[in-house]
Amino acid sequence: MDQSPPRSTSVTVADVARRAGVSKATAARVLGGYGTVSERVREAVTAAARALDYRPNELARSMTTGRSGTIGVVVGDIENPFFSLAVRGITDVARQADFTVILINSGEDVVAERAAIRTLLAKRVDGLIVSPAKENDVEHLHEAVRSGVPLALLDRGSDTLDVDTVIADDRYAAENITRRLIALGHRHIAYLTACDTPDHRFHTAKDIGTGSVRRRIEGFLSVCREAGLTGMEDWVRVGAFTPEHTHRIVTEMLQSARRPTAIIASDSIIGLEVFKIHRQLGLSIPDDLSLVSFHDADWTSVTTPPVTVVRQPVYDLGATAAKLLVERLNGEGQTARVVVLKTEIVERASTRERY
Amino acid sequence: MDQSPPRSTSVTVADVARRAGVSKATAARVLGGYGTVSERVREAVTAAARALDYRPNELARSMTTGRSGTIGVVVGDIENPFFSLAVRGITDVARQADFTVILINSGEDVVAERAAIRTLLAKRVDGLIVSPAKENDVEHLHEAVRSGVPLALLDRGSDTLDVDTVIADDRYAAENITRRLIALGHRHIAYLTACDTPDHRFHTAKDIGTGSVRRRIEGFLSVCREAGLTGMEDWVRVGAFTPEHTHRIVTEMLQSARRPTAIIASDSIIGLEVFKIHRQLGLSIPDDLSLVSFHDADWTSVTTPPVTVVRQPVYDLGATAAKLLVERLNGEGQTARVVVLKTEIVERASTRERY
DNA sequence: TTCTATTGTGAGACCGGTCTCAAGAAGAAA
């Protein structure tokens, strides 16, 4: 079927025009689908294009139109099921709107994120969806906005950025689950996150750069205070960004004299790690330890016991961010919109009363 | 800090040249980092660029150089942990080599895959990494090769495509695990895959379009034959491409009179589903049913019992494909290379002797 | 001092599309 010779140099509108015996402008009109052309000419050009196996060069098109048909997506780590599901939501909506997605992992590192934004702006993406690693370090995002590229924030907002934002009701979710644990009699409740601070210790929620996590910790601490529990800041542990780190932190915590009776894991990767560790230490969930994890990863329902989770609408988080962005790219959006999606607590057997 | 006015129209080399008092060509030499320029001029241009906050337009650069600095990646479904991990491997290597990644999901549908390839070629990607949905339906991939875009196949090969390919030793892995199950006394072994056939029934391995799965099934059947087991084709079940489908197939299978004593799940999503179902049906793993799953998803070690898996080097699968592609893009590759990565059976408590 | 090399710089073509503008052809109105 490979009739045409393997031409390394591609066929252009000029080639098609020559073959069809019309001007480049006319051929372009037919191939680009703009302007008016007579039926006779349209057919001639179409035939020539087919014969030469013409393929439009989107790059060249983008040069003049100023639209590249791509949106840049920057997430922490595509390997994390949270992000892979959110990205699925983004790509589904993007494809529907005829946009293609350039994906870059930041590794939750602001330097990498900055480089990613720079790269994407250089590639002239039409819009950006970013899950900022640090919401107080977003000068590079302001830069993007300043250069006129629409931006939507995913899962994490920023007070200084007046852009479309899609987040979950993290604070509310944390308040709820904390209240529930307290009602179950827990007093020693640890909150464990991958976020880190300069000295790897938690002092105040303000130190937490990741918006969603900061809001959760605020909720956690506020409910604790409300319930008369003091010094709960000590139970917030940061820096669980690898299984090894998590292992060290959790092991140390569970083997200390004043150990937690409940752990809230800030994502499913940490939750899984905690689950592994409790077994290694010969502890029992929920007898010795109650466990709650953010993100209802698929496996959480099959462990023994199944894990209580905060269910986040992850796919919708991504899909909605993409929808807002696409609307703005189509000139529909006016002022920045903030969408807060509802979470839901799915109580399973990993949480139990503490007497 | 927003000193510069919000210029919607971006700064070009010509602007920088004008400000630096040199020609466009000279400014371009400095900014593009090619040719020779005097130190004095270099500084003047650099200063002007900084003052104007010049950002190179990669699109324009790509126009002349013919290199877009992007590689197109087409996978079945980024939500599947197998692919998200492989994509992580790809993006890591790509970034190192200064390439960005355009990601498209095919949903394991050839029509979508074809459209994806077309889109990516139009966007003038420098190379392609594809996990073809059907290895016998790859005319669109030939097209890509013909148009001179290097292609690397991920996890699934194709006999008709003479391109760089990175796969796992699927057939060998299937043979091994099948042999092991037979040694444990199993005679009724089911193989369950998301791949489908026109009539949703399995007849011969040739009907299976997905290369990796076809090789596994061939290995499975060959070892069965070797062991004197006949008619094992009946135990191969196709079409488990959603949890619902899997549920229906497995439930029916496990409730029939002649039910399997062991199930091999072709991926971790199916494996998880089987695990859920066995509980719902009140069966016991491994007493009533042995379970093996391809892909050692992180959760497989924490279930009760933990699941025996075929560990695939998924990250390396992606990373190696990207490495081969990058080498070829740098003109290093000569003939097509096929890399076969080793798998490993991790035997856990979900498989047991059958008397 | 004169004649090559070598280096630095500018003018302008080019990549492959889009798009403006003007002119020619055809049809409608007078």
Place this chain on the structure above:
DNA sequence: TTTCTTCTTGAGACCGGTCTCACAATAGAA
């Protein structure tokens, strides 16, 4: 038949870079 629209079409500028080529200036060799 003449004039005014409307429809088609072509010429060529343009997007923002790269890159070739020619020329000027400087340096080194004879």
